[in-house]
Amino acid sequence: MPTDHAAALPGHPFFHYQDGTLFAEAVALTELAQQHGTPLFVYSQAALAHALDAYQQGFAGRNVGIHYAVKANSNLSILQFFAEQGCGFDIVSAGELLRVLQAGATPASVVFSGVGKTRAEMQLALRTGIGCFNVESEAELAVLNEEAGKLQIRAPISLRVNPDVDPQTHPYISTGLKNNKFGIPHERALQVFQQAAALPWLEVRGIDCHIGSQILSERPFLDALDKLLDLVAAVERCGIALHHIDCGGGLGIQYQTEVPPQAGALWQKMFAHADARGYGDRRFLIEPGRSLVGNAGVCLTEVLYLKPGEDKHFCIVDAAMNDLPRPAMYEAFHAISPVVPRAGTPVTTYDVVGPVCESGDWLGRDRALAVQAGDWLAVGSAGAYCMSMASNYNSRPRAAEILVHGSEHRVIRQRESFAQMIETER
Ligand SMILES: Cc1ncc(COP(=O)(O)O)c(C=O)c1O
Numbered sequence: 475m476p477t478d479h480a481a482a483l484p485g486h487p488f489f490h491y492q493d494g495t496l497f498a499e500a501v502a503l504t505e506l507a508q509q510h511g512t513p514l515f516v517y518s519q520a521a522l523a524h525a526l527d528a529y530q531q532g533f534a535g536r537n538v539g540i541h542y543a544v545k546a547n548s549n550l551s552i553l554q555f556f557a558e559q560g561c562g563f564d565i566v567s568a569g570e571l572l573r574v575l576q577a578g579a580t581p582a583s584v585v586f587s588g589v590g591k592t593r594a595e596m597q598l599a600l601r602t603g604i605g606c607f608n609v610e611s612e613a614e615l616a617v618l619n620e621e622a623g624k625l626q627i628r629a630p631i632s633l634r635v636n637p638d639v640d641p642q643t644h645p646y647i648s649t650g651l652k653n654n655k656f657g658i659p660h661e662r663a664l665q666v667f668q669q670a671a672a673l674p675w676l677e678v679r680g681i682d683c684h685i686g687s688q689i690l691s692e693r694p695f696l697d698a699l700d701k702l703l704d705l706v707a708a709v710e711r712c713g714i715a716l717h718h719i720d721c722g723g724g725l726g727i728q729y730q731t732e733v734p735p736q737a738g739a740l741w742q743k744m745f746a747h748a749d750a751r752g753y754g755d756r757r758f759l760i761e762p763g764r765s766l767v768g769n770a771g772v773c774l775t776e777v778l779y780l781k782p783g784e785d786k787h788f789c790i791v792d793a794a795m796n797d798l799p800r801p802a803m804y805e806a807f808h809a810i811s812p813v814v815p816r817a818g819t820p821v822t823t824y825d826v827v828g829p830v831c832e833s834g835d836w837l838g839r840d841r842a843l844a845v846q847a848g849d850w851l852a853v854g855s856a857g858a859y860c861m862s863m864a865s866n867y868n869s870r871p872r873a874a875e876i877l878v879h880g881s882e883h884r885v886i887r888q889r890e891s892f893a894q895m896i897e898t899e900r
């Protein structure tokens with residue numbers, strides 16, 4: 475049984491056991507599950523602030539813009555929190571643009587990434603006056619120039635460079651290798667910068683890269699920075715001045731036993747490197763997602779049935795791959811802890827699975843748990859890429875979300891009703 479006040483889930487500083495119950499800050503998760511039902515996503519505002527502060531510690535005296543990557547968790551209240559803290563945003567769609575505007579973002583604080591921006595999305599972003607388009611191909615550059623010309627608005631752009639650096643992460647979330655669809659090959663980038671500078675409706679502002687996600691060592695970030703700085707030097711030699719250098723996101727978090735670099739320490743090293751090369755006083759942008767929200771959230775789920783088997787025992791819960799798709803998609807590990815640990819119930823090794831009709835619908839494999847039907851479990855590291863990737867598969871309405879702040883909590887997304895789920899269909 476975990477001791478009181480012990481960190482209950484790896485990497486979650488604001489979730490702890492007290493009096494035999496798991497708490498988020500000063501709120502007992504039993505109360506939230508009882509009051510709001512399950513599956514239920516619960517986020518800690520203190521954990522969000524803590525994660526942001528970890529970055530800021532590496533930025534003292536530097537000129538840095540933090541652009542939260544909306545795709546990690548796009549709940550309006552989470553976006554509003556980051557906007558209030560002075561963050562900008564990294565978006566990848568018109569939908570994300572509308573969300574950040576509704577959350578109070580200033581348009582100039584928005585950078586727009588993505589390999590497949592549509593003309594309609596470009597027009598919306600141009601009219602809104604976003605800070606920068608992170609352009610990912612020559613074809614996109616030409617279309618953006620056309621659309622900007624039609625609106626007579628010069629488009630601020632950065633070129634996303636593919637530095638061909640191995641982020642040593644899951645192949646599905648590596649983005650900075652030659653064979654990934656993202657960015658402009660770094661060998662071609664100088665030429666494309668020159669093309670961009672010659673187009674009448676574009677204003678070259680920056681350079682960017684994003685090499686992947688859940689990166690657990692400093693080396694790939696430093697290698698990518700080196701390649702970007704080589705290009706900055708070459709581009710500026712051609713008379714094209716760059717206003718900012720955007721290093722993307724990608725810093726990993728602890729799901730299990732991983733030891734990711736600490737954000738502040740990583741950035742101190744990045745700046746030491748930039749200083750050594752004479753670029754430390756430049757404006758840098760970053761686009762973190764997972765490392766700001768991942769360990770600020772858990773997903774609460776109820777044990778529906780225990781199903782013993784010959785080779786496997788199953789713990790069937792009411793959350794599923796539609797709520798939390800990362801295990802099914804990437805075989806990702808998420809820690810699972812009981813909300814009220816039991817004494818006296820034997821520990822059994824279970825596969826924790828959901829009700830969806832797929833054998834891939836599992837949340838955890840071979841987990842030692844002392845549980846009974848009706849118990850609540852907390853699935854860890856559920857703040858990033860869980861609710862934002864949730865679906866209605868098996869016609870399951872989307873879960874509710876709660877934001878805890880000290881001893882207070884508020885519903886930041888209501889549980890979807892069956893009527894809402896089908897209202898747009900005929
Ligand atoms: C362009 C871009 N920026 C930022 C991010 C955020 O990445 P992460 O959540 O790993 O910090 C992503 C996602 O990988 C991305 O594609």
Ligand SMILES: N[C@@H](CCCC[NH3+])C(=O)O
Pocket residue numbers: 545647649687688800858859863
């Ligand atoms: N969805 C991925 C991260 C994708 C990063 C976006 N480029 C995950 O859950 O790990």
